[in-house]
Amino acid sequence: GHVQLLPPQNVTLLSKDFAMILTWAPGEGSPPDVTYTVRYESQDRLDKWMKVPDCKNIPRPFCNLTCVLPNLYVKVRARVKALWGRSQSPWVKSQFKDYYSHVELAPPTLSLSIRDDSIHVRASFPLPTCVENLTWKYDLTLWEAGSEHKKKYEGYFRKETVTINTTALRGNYCFSARALYESISLKHSEFSQPVCVLLNHKG
Numbered sequence: 001g002h003v004q005l006l007p008p009q010n011v012t013l014l015s016k017d018f019a020m021i022l023t024w025a026p027g028e029g030s031p032p033d034v035t036y037t038v039r040y041e042s043q044d045r046l047d048k049w050m051k052v053p054d055c056k057n058i059p060r061p062f063c064n065l066t067c068v069l070p071n072l073y074v075k076v077r078a079r080v081k082a083l084w085g086r087s088q089s090p091w092v093k094s095q096f097k098d099y100y101s102h103v104e105l106a107p108p109t110l111s112l113s114i115r116d117d118s119i120h121v122r123a124s125f126p127l128p129t130c131v132e133n134l135t136w137k138y139d140l141t142l143w144e145a146g147s148e149h150k151k152k153y154e155g156y157f158r159k160e161t162v163t164i165n166t167t168a169l170r171g172n173y174c175f176s177a178r179a180l181y182e183s184i185s186l187k188h189s190e191f192s193q194p195v196c197v198l199l200n201h202k203g
Contacts (some may be wrong), residue, residue, distance in 0.1 A: 005089040008036065008061070013094040018127050019066045020099050024092070026061065030161040031084050031095035038063040040078040042070060043096060049079065060154070067130035070101040071088040079103050099131070105189035106140050108158065112175065112197060114166075120197070121162045123177045136145060137180040145196055155180065170200045179186040 006027030013022050022038055038055035041048055055063035071075060075096040082089040099160035123138045140153040140162050153162050158179075174196040179189040182184075 005034070005084055005087040006030065007089040007092045007138065008082055009092075011078075011092045011094050013065075013076075013078055013097045014127050015097070015099070015102045015104040018103060018125065018131060019064055020103070021062055021064050021066075021098070022080060022094060023062045024080050027082055027089060030082060032083050033059070034084045035059055036061070036080050036082055038065075038078055038080045039091075040065060040068065040076050043075040044071070052078075066099070066128040066130075069099060069130075072131065072134070074098055084094075085097075093131075101183050103131075103181065103183070103187070105181055105187060106190045107192035108177050108179050110175055110177055110192060110195050112121075112195060114197065114199075117165060119164050119166050119168045119197070121175060122123055123156075123158055123163065123179075125158055125179055135182070137182075139180060140176045140177045141176065141191065142173060142175055144169075145174050166199050171198070172196055173199050 002096035006028055011024045019187060035057040037057060038052045039049040052063060052068050056058060075098040077094050077096045079091040079093040083093045106126055108125045111122045113120045121140060125136055129200060136158045137155050138158055141150050143150040156162055174194040176191045176194045178191045181187045
């Protein structure tokens with residue numbers, strides 16, 4: 001006969017690392033091989049629940065919606081139901097959010113290339129392809145290892161390389177960067193793990 005399948009719990013639409021993700025927890029007493037199906041609707045087309053091709057009958061308790069969203073500025077919400085054999089749970093809906101104002105950033109990864117008297121720093125972000133053309137920026141910080149005094153380079157676009165003259169720098173210097181994004185307010189990520197290099201090391 002039919003098993004009463006309880007719906008997923010804590011259904012939440014959240015942003016993490018530049019992505020918009022629906023998460024949930026299995027309903028109480030769910031069998032281990034339960035699967036889930038997700039749909040979403042956007043505020044400009046209410047009651048039109050759209051399928052998410054990558055999130056049909058999935059075993060995992062999350063669904064990445066970033067590149068499915070038709071518009072990064074319009075609020076959307078999602079819903080999820082549990083499936084097991086021929087049983088289905090009721091749908092459970094999340095709250096409404098839009099990418100533009102709710103996106104949470106992740107720190108960039110720095111790549112350094114050292115020349116004779118300069119260093120070139122590039123920042124790359126772990127971005128989903130569909131949001132690459134938004135205006136992501138970064139702040140870069142430079143300091144001598146062990147020193148409290150930090151020099152800041154602010155507001156570079158991520159496609160730009162910061163070039164720093166190193167003629168006067170001698171010793172172990174560290175670089176760290178954070179992602180910036182201006183929506184309704186200015187947001188930034190945590191700073192990246194420092195990358196340290198020996199400059200003008202005569203040895």
